[in-house]
Amino acid sequence: MAVWSDWATAWNDDDEQDEQHATGGYYTTKDCLLLLIDSSPGMFVKEEGKDETPFELCIKCARSVLLNKIISSEKDLVGIVLFGTKERKNPSDFEHVYILQDLDMPDAPRIKQLEQIVEDENLEEFKKMYGHSMDFSLSDVFWICSTMLATSGTKFSHKRILLFTNNDDPHSLNSALQRQAKTKAKDLADNGIEVDLMHIGQGFNVATFYQDIIFTGDEDITSLPDPSEQFEELLTRVRSKEFKKRAMQKITLSLGPQLELGVGVYSMVRETKKPSFIRLDKRTNEELKTQTKMLCEDTGTVLLPTDIKYYQEL
Numbered sequence: 189m190a191v192w193s194d195w196a197t198a199w200n201d202d203d204e205q206d207e208q209h210a211t212g213g214y215y216t217t218k219d220c221l222l223l224l225i226d227s228s229p230g231m232f233v234k235e236e237g238k239d240e241t242p243f244e245l246c247i248k249c250a251r252s253v254l255l256n257k258i259i260s261s262e263k264d265l266v267g268i269v270l271f272g273t274k275e276r277k278n279p280s281d282f283e284h285v286y287i288l289q290d291l292d293m294p295d296a297p298r299i300k301q302l303e304q305i306v307e308d309e310n311l312e313e314f315k316k317m318y319g320h321s322m323d324f325s326l327s328d329v330f331w332i333c334s335t336m337l338a339t340s341g342t343k344f345s346h347k348r349i350l351l352f353t354n355n356d357d358p359h360s361l362n363s364a365l366q367r368q369a370k371t372k373a374k375d376l377a378d379n380g381i382e383v384d385l386m387h388i389g390q391g392f393n394v395a396t397f398y399q400d401i402i403f404t405g406d407e408d409i410t411s412l413p414d415p416s417e418q419f420e421e422l423l424t425r426v427r428s429k430e431f432k433k434r435a436m437q438k439i440t441l442s443l444g445p446q447l448e449l450g451v452g453v454y455s456m457v458r459e460t461k462k463p464s465f466i467r468l469d470k471r472t473n474e475e476l477k478t479q480t481k482m483l484c485e486d487t488g489t490v491l492l493p494t495d496i497k498y499y500q501e502l
Contacts, residue, residue: 209335214377219264219340220291220344221257222333223250225352227286228272229320232311235389242388244306246352249386254294265344267291268302269331274319278332278338284324285332289342304311310423326358326401327368330483337381357396366397373401 211359223246225231231243235385242249250268257264269278269291289298305314333349357366373383385402387394394402442448467476482491 218344219338219346221266222349223268224351225270225417226272226355227320228322228355230355234299242354245388247302247305251299254299257294262293264292266294269332272321272324274321278380279335279348280332281326282323282332285329291336315485325365327372329472330372330455336374349381349383350386351383352386354392356392370400
């Protein structure tokens with residue numbers, strides 16, 4: 189029978205691979221979430237019998253994600269990228285890609301920005317500021333996401349991209365753009381960045397294009413849920429993908445001589461802890477950074493770490 193330690197080593201669980209970094213065995217739980225929102229003309233067309241456009245559903249979901257992150261894991265970073273816009277704003281200056289919110293911790297101004305978009309009647313102000321286009325390249329969009337993650341200066345335990353769209357074949361007339369998008373999506377997967385599809389509307393066929401973007405290995409296309417049509421449906425799917433599922437414990441289940449199975453224990457419900465307090469400047473309301481210096485009692489000079497010795501009285 190295999191020794192437990194050998195068996196545990198052979199069980200390469202994805203959770204541990206994502207969480208553990210080369211920092212002396214310590215673990216980090218800071219996650220990164222990028223929301224890619226399709227802003228092409230089709231996202232602004234209301235389906236029959238619906239009160240909201242698919243784009244409005246996506247913005248409302250993004251707002252809910254920021255609110256939830258503030259309560260549950262305020263140290264996580266969230267970014268929002270629009271593609272299919274007429275205007276552009278990104279470090280590579282790619283056309284039709286606009287970084288609405290760079291990777292950062294969620295706060296009130298970012299939530300307010302999304303609320304203003306939702307409150308805009310018929311999204312007229314949004315159309316003036318950002319515009320629409322169908323000439324975008326998903327390969328460029330994925331490249332921007334990769335750049336944002338690489339230049340964030342933070343090590344993440346988990347990196348995930350949620351792609352919101354109602355167009356099941358964005359590059360139907362350009363096979364070169366299709367190949368480039370699939371190649372870049374594979375590069376993201378190789379770098380440990382997950383891409384999940386939040387598809388919207390009736391008649392969305394994942395097999396047309398996105399099965400080569402989203403699925404890798406042995407995952408089956410039928411595991412993807414039906415397209416969302418209501419806000420509650422979309423929000424439920426987003427929240428299920430918002431956090432990385434991490435095993436609380438690993439145990440072995442012995443079924444008989446020389447037959448053991450690895451079992452991961454997960455918590456379905458977890459108490460939300462109150463966030464730790466933050467010191468703010470009473471005049472500017474900006475976060476204060478604490479800095480501690482050790483001074484010599486006799487001379488008043490600042491002591492370096494090499495000047496400090498520790499002892500224990502016996």
